[in-house]
Amino acid sequence: MRKILDLLFLSWILVACSDNSYNSIDSSTDFVASLNTLDSSIDFISKDQEVIETWKLDAAYTGFTLVLNDYIFLYGYSLDRAELIQLSTGKKITSFPVHEGTTFAYAVEDTIYVANGKENTVTSFDIKGNEIAKADAGRYPMSMIADEQYLYVVNFKDTLMSVFSLGDLKLDRTWNIPTSSHGLYLNGDELWLGGHGAGSQPNKVIRKYNLVSGELQGEIEAPMMPIDFTDTSDGNIFTVSHGSNNVSEFSKDGELLSSIKVGANPFSIKAFEDCIVVAGYDDHQVYFLQNGKIIEKLKVGKGPFQLVTREVSK
């Protein structure tokens, strides 16, 4: 009997500990975090370009997003729950009853939009995990971005863009895009769209669409497979092309300013402090760029797939 009690006590401690398994990140700390999908970990890197914390994750998470600057929303394609973890405490706050097939999450203030590639839906949740609204999308909704009014959803295995109203997820309009599109950037009244390319043909352009009409307004030639965007304070737009391992800088008009080789198979790019940060999925390194040059590279966990930044001061 004593043994059973000991065992129960131990189990309780373990369960309690697992709830508290992550080290907290101070609210005042700026960081760029990389989600490493091959070994299920998150590396937090300070503006001094040092890894300040590493979280070993307990499940096969495939993506994450920052919510209200103090929460990390973690999801996985094969998982039927998503977790909201408070950075300042390191505690799991809420488990979201998402369904298997989560492909992407996008937070607008305290609302989290979750795309599901199995059910082909987009669902919005409040921070407590309550479902607010749900809408049908095209085949395999994934990449998302929002302006003040609308949520723009790229259907990865479909040839259409779905535009929902932010509050009730009512489908407002759709327009045609190529399949395997990924990576969005809002540039004034234009929506820039990247992608991998259909079939064996790799995509080599960034498409510019009119935000309102969805009309294709032009194509910008870019290195192979541009799939993520970021911008800097000077208004220039950076894109990462994973097919040719390039980071390219464009003016707001779409003029190519510079391009350099960075990392091996990079999927994610973020502006952080006065640097551009790129994650190399195949070489497991995070690169810091300044003035078109690599100024630092850091070894992180295996398969850094996605980057998230927090700049409290901004």
Add this chain to the structure above:
Amino acid sequence: MKKLSFKIWMLLLVFIATTIVFLVIFTNFLYEELYVQDTENSMKEVAKNLQSTYKGGVVTDDFIKQTEEFNRFSNIEVFTVRNPRELSACLPFEIDYDSLIGAEERAELIAGNSVTKRGFESRFDRDVVSVIFPLVDENRLEGIIYVYVPLTKITELASKDILFLVISVSLLLIAMAYISFKSLQKVLTPLAKLKEASISMAAGNYSTRVEVKSQDEVGELALTFNKMAASIQEEDKKKRDFLSVVSHELRTPISYIKGYGEAFEQHLIQEEKKAEIYTLIVREANRMQKLTNDLLTVARSENVDEVEIGPIILAEAIREVLQLVKPIADEKEITFKVKLDEETILSADEQKTKQIFINILENAIRYSPNQSTIRIENETTKKDTTIKIKDEGCGMEAEHLPHITERFYRVNKARSRFDGGTGLGLSIALQLVTVQRGKLAFTSEIGKGTTVYLTLPIWEDTFL
């Protein structure tokens, strides 16, 4: 016989067929393994050479052209791929595209290792052996050199020879079947002959013999069979001879008795001759009685089980026997000179031993002249004693000596039955000596007499 040969033949055939099938499969396996292995090695060599010409950076059109040029001179298919979609670069994303390499292969290639695959490749819609070498620059998988050979080509190569293989294997099988059948026949034919000979023997044809050709076990068996057949034939002949002699010996006294009986019936006998004829009839009846008694003794003396060995004082036994033969010795005024060791004790059956002495002495008396002497002596060794009985009779030629113990053997055929013997005396003596593990030997000299040497074991307690 046929069944056995058929079984052995079938067994041989099964063994041969199994061996051939196994060899064919094994050869095929080896051929494929070695050939595929060899192909794989040469493919690696090609890919390695091409890889060494890669100088880093983006894979150029020239490089791709160079690898494609290679195809013109080789039966190995080579191509270079730099399309990231083919290289599974988009892998964390779910891609509706069947890329040339998978996630694990990509990881291997990025690490700088080559990948070898065998199996179905949907891209080529056939089984292939492929070798993939990476073109890596600073951890970036810029491209791959893909070398492959359709596996079917190898099996196609083998299938060309399949008809030839099937024909040659079938021919080999038929040849082996024929050879084994013939060899088996050669081995088993003597057995068949032996069987026929046995049947012939069983039917009473004792002159049957088997022709012995081989020196092996079957040959030895045939030889043994022939020896056995010879023994049986000899025994059969002896039996026939014996029966013919017995019937002849019995017929003579019966003819006498019958003849004189009929003469009496027809009153042809004169009164003064009657007493003589009665004596003759009684003598012939006695002879018949003695003959039948001797025949019974012959039949019984072959039975070793009836021998009762015990201690017998030799001198005493001889004296008792001499008393028995004295009447017939006295008729011819024959005297005995006995010089025996009084302490000799025989280890023998008393009745049988006395019978031996009686038969030998009767014989000696029968062939000794009147007023002669018969000497009886003995000489003892450690284990046995030899009793020497020497008469002064007519003696006989040496050629008769080996036969005188044969039943109804007569040295002088003409004298036949007039000497009063049955022709079985010495034969019975020899049988009785043999069952007591003794020996009987003779020496003789014409006109001087015959000596009988009777050796019998002595009672070993004698010396204690």
